[in-house]
Amino acid sequence: MKTFEGFPDKFEFTAVPKPFLAQALPLISSLEELKASLLFFRVLYQKKGFPPYVTAAEIADLNSGLDEAAADQALSETAARGTTIKLAVVEKGKPVALYFLNDGRNREAVQEIIAGRIKLGSITPNEPVKFVSSPELPDIFSLYEQNIGLLTPIIAEELKEALKLYPESWVKDAVKEAASLNKRNWRYISKILENWAAGGRNDGTYFGNPQKDPDKYTKGKYGKFVRR
Template sequence: MSEPFKGFNASKDNVIRVHAQFFTELLPQIDDMAELKLTLYCYHVLHQIDGAYRYLHYSDFRENGAFMGMLEATAPDKDPDELLDETIMKALSRGTLLYVAVELETGPEALYFMNTDKGREAIDQLKSGNWQPDRVRAVEVLPPRLNAFALYEANIGPLTPRIKDEIVDAEEEFSAAWVEDAINQAVQQNVRKWSYVRAVLKRWQQEGKRQDERLSGSGLEDGKRYATGKYADFIDS
């Protein structure tokens, strides 16, 4: 028998947002432990993915040893591949996940999206030819790090209800990782205001986000671009 759970950490670190409808509408319907684990795994992993749209490859399920171990524990006597396929099909049939088949440079591939506004928009954009997925490798499940709420409180200011709503909306529009990186950039540039964070996100959305900006920002000159360039309109004085 495993050791008893020692309790959640009292800090706001490592918090993942789950839709209220999950508890009020979805959870009462799910009667299969494997499907429940897969659904929560999707929340956990998609939270860590950058980009305009967040999605999973089949390999993001099958090649994650920790997830497959949890899944196999629900039906030890069943073939793991068969169990995974059945569980994904349950989530698709329930409407939790959405599926689309695409042709990538590595060959035909199935992509899975959460059934959210952004997930539905991604599939529409994909089918209309206005967007193509660019992530061909399995996602790496990263160790926990400070989330946007904790970063904002620790480095910029009080987490008021308005700011909390702004962060939630920005995470939905840009991804949680982008919001966290933009807050870090605001701290590095010593422009500690939400409007600056929002301007950073807008520029990344319109001009692309360089890989080095994820960890270290892009220096003082880029900071001036937000304050005096075309993105200055997004920044409150």
């Protein structure tokens, strides 16, 4: 077994986001994905300019035990997990994948790159690779991506829970209303649903018949959003 000789007297630290440690890390079972995730953060936080991104070649150059092909495969797993956003591009006639941290700023930046409003030198956007597959998901997921932003695993779970609590038409309409007001985030959508559940909608519709089961919508994860 190869061993580590310990830390020197002086060394640098690499920032690792707390949500990764708290939410993503417990889900990872692949050593390659774990290595790629940590090396991604190492490279990312040394980058300057906006938006910062990492390539498989940069991971391979770190003497990480991953060649470029293995690094790209492992980084693809981070994108599938939702840690990163993978964007397929063409650079000097060669296809390459760029990996961005999956946060709000970068989700918007990737959309701007695809639209051609952000230029990355000689890099030309190609077909973007979505990090959450959606062909078999209900239409609400496609609606969210089209109107609000890229769908992360966490948001997908929030939408599933909301569909258990509210009529699907309500959830869809709340997404559309948030988009029309340029409030493109899940928190605002959930606030719209809370208000509708508490006081009814402008079209005069109410949330079922509360007399049948007065506790039906105050139980579970979204109970805090409903007042009686």
